Amino acid sequence: MTQLEHARQGRVTAEMKAVAASENIGETVLMAAVAAGLAVIPANVKHNDLRPIGIGRGLRTKVNANIGTSADFPRLEDEMVKLQAVLDCGCDTVMDLSTGGDITAIRRALLERSFIPFGNVPVYEMMIDAPRRGTPFVSLSAAQMLDYIRRQAADGVDFMTIHAGLTRRAIEKLRKKPRLAGIVSRGGSMLTAWMLHNERENPLYDGFDEVLAVAREFDVTLSLGDGLRPGSLADGSDWAQLEELLTLGELVQRARRAGVQVMVEGPGHLPIQQVEMNIRLQKEVCAGAPFYVLGPVVTDVAPGYDHVTAAIGSALAGAAGADFLCYVTPAEHLGLPGEQEVRQGIMASRIAAHVADVAKELPGALDWDRRMAEARRNLDWAGQEALCLDPGMFRRIRERRGSRTDACSMCGDFCVYKILDKYRL
Amino acid sequence: MTQLEHARQGRVTAEMKAVAASENIGETVLMAAVAAGLAVIPANVKHNDLRPIGIGRGLRTKVNANIGTSADFPRLEDEMVKLQAVLDCGCDTVMDLSTGGDITAIRRALLERSFIPFGNVPVYEMMIDAPRRGTPFVSLSAAQMLDYIRRQAADGVDFMTIHAGLTRRAIEKLRKKPRLAGIVSRGGSMLTAWMLHNERENPLYDGFDEVLAVAREFDVTLSLGDGLRPGSLADGSDWAQLEELLTLGELVQRARRAGVQVMVEGPGHLPIQQVEMNIRLQKEVCAGAPFYVLGPVVTDVAPGYDHVTAAIGSALAGAAGADFLCYVTPAEHLGLPGEQEVRQGIMASRIAAHVADVAKELPGALDWDRRMAEARRNLDWAGQEALCLDPGMFRRIRERRGSRTDACSMCGDFCVYKILDKYRL
Numbered sequence: 001m002t003q004l005e006h007a008r009q010g011r012v013t014a015e016m017k018a019v020a021a022s023e024n025i026g027e028t029v030l031m032a033a034v035a036a037g038l039a040v041i042p043a044n045v046k047h048n049d050l051r052p053i054g055i056g057r058g059l060r061t062k063v064n065a066n067i068g069t070s071a072d073f074p075r076l077e078d079e080m081v082k083l084q085a086v087l088d089c090g091c092d093t094v095m096d097l098s099t100g101g102d103i104t105a106i107r108r109a110l111l112e113r114s115f116i117p118f119g120n121v122p123v124y125e126m127m128i129d130a131p132r133r134g135t136p137f138v139s140l141s142a143a144q145m146l147d148y149i150r151r152q153a154a155d156g157v158d159f160m161t162i163h164a165g166l167t168r169r170a171i172e173k174l175r176k177k178p179r180l181a182g183i184v185s186r187g188g189s190m191l192t193a194w195m196l197h198n199e200r201e202n203p204l205y206d207g208f209d210e211v212l213a214v215a216r217e218f219d220v221t222l223s224l225g226d227g228l229r230p231g232s233l234a235d236g237s238d239w240a241q242l243e244e245l246l247t248l249g250e251l252v253q254r255a256r257r258a259g260v261q262v263m264v265e266g267p268g269h270l271p272i273q274q275v276e277m278n279i280r281l282q283k284e285v286c287a288g289a290p291f292y293v294l295g296p297v298v299t300d301v302a303p304g305y306d307h308v309t310a311a312i313g314s315a316l317a318g319a320a321g322a323d324f325l326c327y328v329t330p331a332e333h334l335g336l337p338g339e340q341e342v343r344q345g346i347m348a349s350r351i352a353a354h355v356a357d358v359a360k361e362l363p364g365a366l367d368w369d370r371r372m373a374e375a376r377r378n379l380d381w382a383g384q385e386a387l388c389l390d391p392g393m394f395r396r397i398r399e400r401r402g403s404r405t406d407a408c409s410m411c412g413d414f415c416v417y418k419i420l421d422k423y424r425l
Numbered sequence: 426m427t428q429l430e431h432a433r434q435g436r437v438t439a440e441m442k443a444v445a446a447s448e449n450i451g452e453t454v455l456m457a458a459v460a461a462g463l464a465v466i467p468a469n470v471k472h473n474d475l476r477p478i479g480i481g482r483g484l485r486t487k488v489n490a491n492i493g494t495s496a497d498f499p500r501l502e503d504e505m506v507k508l509q510a511v512l513d514c515g516c517d518t519v520m521d522l523s524t525g526g527d528i529t530a531i532r533r534a535l536l537e538r539s540f541i542p543f544g545n546v547p548v549y550e551m552m553i554d555a556p557r558r559g560t561p562f563v564s565l566s567a568a569q570m571l572d573y574i575r576r577q578a579a580d581g582v583d584f585m586t587i588h589a590g591l592t593r594r595a596i597e598k599l600r601k602k603p604r605l606a607g608i609v610s611r612g613g614s615m616l617t618a619w620m621l622h623n624e625r626e627n628p629l630y631d632g633f634d635e636v637l638a639v640a641r642e643f644d645v646t647l648s649l650g651d652g653l654r655p656g657s658l659a660d661g662s663d664w665a666q667l668e669e670l671l672t673l674g675e676l677v678q679r680a681r682r683a684g685v686q687v688m689v690e691g692p693g694h695l696p697i698q699q700v701e702m703n704i705r706l707q708k709e710v711c712a713g714a715p716f717y718v719l720g721p722v723v724t725d726v727a728p729g730y731d732h733v734t735a736a737i738g739s740a741l742a743g744a745a746g747a748d749f750l751c752y753v754t755p756a757e758h759l760g761l762p763g764e765q766e767v768r769q770g771i772m773a774s775r776i777a778a779h780v781a782d783v784a785k786e787l788p789g790a791l792d793w794d795r796r797m798a799e800a801r802r803n804l805d806w807a808g809q810e811a812l813c814l815d816p817g818m819f820r821r822i823r824e825r826r827g828s829r830t831d832a833c834s835m836c837g838d839f840c841v842y843k844i845l846d847k848y849r850l
Contacts, residue, residue, distance in 0.1 A: 071837035073826075099839055127839060174850060181798045182842070182850055189841040196848050231841075232798030233783065233791060269798075271791070272744050273784040298740065298780045300794040300801070303809065304818035308773050311733050312740045312780060315723065319697050333801065334819065335826030335834035348733050355723045355737060358658065359698040366658060366696070369725040373606045373657030373694075376725070376758065384728065393729035394759065401498075401760030409760035412496035414524055414552060416614040416656075417607070423621050425599060425607055 002219040003043060005259040007035035015043045019054040024363060033057050037252070038288045039323075040159075040261040042093070042117040042221040047156035051115050053092050055263060056290035060362060061318045061353035062092035064119065064292070064326045065346050067110070070336045074100030076109055082342045083110055089346040089390075091327070093159070095119040099186075103128050108155055117158040119223065122149045123187040138194045142203035142210075150214050159221040161265065162211060163187045164204040165247035166227035168195060174228065174240040181232035184268060188227020208251060212258040221261040223292055224248045229268040232300050236270040237278060249285040263290035263324065266317075270296040275313055279320040292324040293317045297332075306332040307341075307348035314349060318356020325349050325356075347390055354389075379406055379417055427644040428468060430684040432460035440468045444479040449788060458482050462677070463713045464748075465584075465686040467518070467542040467646040472581035476540050478517050480688060481715035485787060486743045486778035487517035489544065489717075489751045490771050492535070495761045499525030501534055507767045508535055514771040514815075516752070518584070520544040524611075528553050533580055542583040544648065547574045548612040563619045567628035567635075575639050584646040586690065587636060588612045589629040590672035591652035593620060599653065599665040606657035609693060613652020633676060637683040646686040648717055649673045654693040657725050661695040662703060674710040688715040688749065691742075695721040700738055704745040717749040718742045722757075731757040732766075732773035739774060743781020750774050750781075772815055779814075804831055804842055 006013045012020075012027045016034065019041055020027040033039035039056025055062050067082040069075065079098070086094045093116050098106045103125045111118050126148050127137045135144070152160065166188050174183075183189045191202055204211060215222050228244045230236045248264050255262035264286045267278050275296055282291050296313035297306055310328035318325060329337035329345035337345065357365035368387070375383035381398070388394045398408075407415035431438045437445075437452045441459065444466055445452040458464035464481025480487050492507040494500065504523070511519045518541050523531045528550045536543050551573050552562045560569070577585065591613050599608075608614045616627055629636060640647050653669045655661045673689050680687035689711045692703050700721055707716050721738035722731055735753035743750060754762035754770035762770065782790035793812070800808035806823070813819045823833075832840035 070835055071839075072834040099836070171850070180795060181802050183845060184841050186836060186839055186841055186844075189844040190839075192850065193844055193848065196850075232801075233794040234798060271783045272740060272780050299776060299783065300797040301779060301812065302772075302776050302814045304813070304815055304822055305772055305776055308733055308736050308776055309780070312737050312777065315697060315737045316741060330818075331822055331826055331835070333833070334822045337835075338826060341822075341826075347727075347730055351724060351727050351730055351733055352737065354726060355697050355734070358696045358724065369658040370605060372725040373659060376657075377606050387726065388729070389727045390729055393755075397729055397756055397759045397766075401756055401763060401766075408758070409497040410495055410756070410762075411524070411611060414496075414611055414615075416609050416611055419611075419614040419618055420608060423618065425596070425617065425621075 002216055002259050002261055003034055003041045004037065004261050007031045015041050015052040018052050023054065023059050025058060029058065030054060037256045037262065040221045040263055040290055042158035044153065044156045044158045044218050044220055046154060046218055047118065047158055049115055050117065053117060055324045057288065061356045062324045063346060063349040063353050064093040064095055064324065065091045065342060066095045066097050066326065067342065068096045068098035069100035069106060071100040073336050076101065076106050079106060079110060080113065081339050083113055085339050085342050086346065087116065089343055090350065091116065091346045093117040093119060097121060097124060099124050099128055111156055119159040119161065120152060120157050121161040121187050122152055123163070123190050125152065127190050137190055138197040142207045145203055146207060146210050146214065149211060153214050153218040153220045157220060159223050161187060161223045161225040162204055163191050163225040163227035164202065164208050164211065164251055165224055165244045166191055166202055167205055167247055168201055170228055170240055170243040170247065171195065173243040177239045179238065179240065180234040183228060184231025185225060185227040185229055187225055191227060208254060212255060212260050215260045216258055219261065221263065222255055224251055224262060224264045226265045226267065229294060230270065232269050233271045236267065236274050241267065245282060245285055252286045252289045263292050265292045265294060267296050268294045269300060270298065270313065272298045272312065272316065275316045276320040279317050279322050283321055290323040291321065292326065293322045294326045295328055297328065303333040304330055306330060307345045311348040311352045315352035315355040318352060319359035325353055350389060377417055427641055427684050427686055428459055428466045429462065429686050432456045440466050440477040443477050448479065448484050450483060454483065455479060462681045462687065465646045465688055465715055467583035469578065469581045469583045469643050469645055471579060471643055472543065472583055474540055475542065478542060480749045482713065486781045487749045488771060488774040488778050489518040489520055489749065490516045490767060491520045491522050491751065492767065493521045493523035494525035494531060496525040498761050501526065501531050504531060504535060505538065506764050508538055510764050510767050511771065512541065514768055515775065516541065516771045518542040518544060522546060522549060524549050524553055536581050544584040544586065545577060545582050546586040546612050547577055548588065548615050550577065552615050562615055563622040567632045570628055571632060571635050571639065574636060578639050578643040578645045582645060584648050586612060586648045586650040587629055588616050588650035588652035589627065589633050589636065589676055590649055590669045591616055591627055592630055592672055593626055595653055595665055595668040595672065596620065598668040602664045604663065604665065605659040608653060609656025610650065610652040610654055612650055616652060633679060637680060637685050640685045641683055644686065646688065647680055649676055649687060649689045651690045651692065654691070654719060655695065657694050658696045661692065661699050666692065670707060670710055677711045677714045688717050690717045690719060692721050693719045694725060695723060695738065697723045697737065697741065700741045701745040704742050704747050708746055715748040716746065717751065718747045719751045720753055722753065728758040729755055731755060732770045736773040736777045740777035740780040743777060744784035750778055775814060802842055
């Protein structure tokens, strides 16, 4: 049985207990949110030693980091280093998007070390592994695709991006109103190629009931992918994106009916003035399903700084109700991220998530800022270091630009807190 | 005569011509905005070889970088390096906030090299220089303060932060509703100390007419400082801040009546959900005067990453109508920034400014994103490098994580644009 089914039957599972405790909320409140599909707890029954987290209404905004090999950087060791960085940085979940080397072995090795929920995009293994076995992706049958998904689920993958909402109708919309940047989802583009090659409907849409059966068996949380997410500002909120969103709304209903936990992925590139609208629209269309935002990257012009462009978009998205933020690294649009870029991406996303939590008025969120401001006011540098998001970075900058005074090297004796100390203001 | 006075008399100055050309707008449109006080052109009549820029309604959102010595890092050479970085990074204006070494000589040396508008905070020289001459700041007379301001204006400073809105009444508000983080403006805290020590009104408020006379003589644009800007999320939009804002609204009127160009500075730390409201409020209270935002830093917990926290706040502020963004560096709250931190701060702020320009629907803003997305779609790496915000960073990441393919090292042959190439989608 899935967490959703347990919740519906009024059972508080061990996972719900753990999540409620870590979020400092009531267990029955959480159970009700899970039962209503407003929150999910990605926890594959085969994932040993998982520390479960919750994603959705009333819970802290979560951050995901994507790691994984590519054809150019296929070494498992590099990805193990990145996984360690993900864990060290306090990231909530990790996705393995490997597309190089022995995908299956890499997934298993990473999953074994990951005590946080572990996600993937099943199509990636299909597109790499099937051709090696003599079957190009576009020649895979729906049954063969399902086999991949089943094996991945049996390995313990907690959540999977499934691009089931990308239908022929949506591709028609794309042809009627062409895009500047086309399709930028890799999974989406592979499925589109399959559909155009075979002149048939998306096999994950047509076979969605079978996908649901596998998901239910292992309690894999489905993350309904937006294969037609805009990949440039100019394409934001266009017909193709909205057509797919409408289908995702239906698929959310079907998943919930089947007892499968489900969330929905959202737009990649959007002008800032469209961010809030997109979040509210998705929440409306998808009946409050947890929203997993990719970016949103709010300008196309800043490769090298897309952790910043995404922090802007995702802070705003989170404040408007998005539940789960996929990090973006400085290497986005340029190459596979290295370990340092993984760290930068996580920190930028964690900032956005906390900024959103303050806006959501989550219990305790603003308290963190309060405690930090208090330590700052008291010139309590050890306290600030202990409280801040990244004590290592705090220390490095202090050491490099440190001060002979008990204040900092910017203001020295002209620190505001020294100037007014005697007036107690 | 000031730009404002020229504009009121229907004269398009050389500075207006240059600004209109660089903004690609009509000269009379700009002249009308300047005449109405909705835009300013900081251009001290004594600043030679200035390339003027405009700040305000209908103009690109501008970015300022603060540089300047401190007691711990008093060397002019370091600041000259930072100034060069500011100019290299395409920053719109620079402020000298020096508080170490020979302040006067440093200002003059930096100003001579700065072809972009140059600002300062007059109180800083007073608080450093006066004690060296035997007069503690709190013992300075209003006339002595004015002498400092006049000398700085005569040096060619284009815009000055004047904390004239910080009145005894505002300090009363602060006492009635105490703050977590108190006063975090250095100029504001010095003036508060002066007021409490002397038990008299703010000398820059009482002597505002004299300040206006100096500003008018040299066409110094006044940037009305928010000495009581909140310095922690918990203090956002509190009574003291709003009391000061009301006074700033009056001072804007007085400045405009006196023919002096004026803008208004705004909140330092705010929860994200208060950002838009603050911008709209200021625009209303200050009759559309250009708004110069400091931050807003949208969480207190991320020292080491405050370029990111401020990029979030200032992108949103800009989208809501703020005109001028003061950069924040990763060293904020930790120490005086070094050159690399100056560069990081500027890039983060330039991103926020462009994101805002897209939201403001400024002519040409979205075109930049379009051209970039087009180069990306065409896998035109040289085109992307030429178009992007920071070609140096683009190149460095590409070189470090570069690819053997014509795509990138993340996707390689599974680049979406390769997958769907033959389907022309």
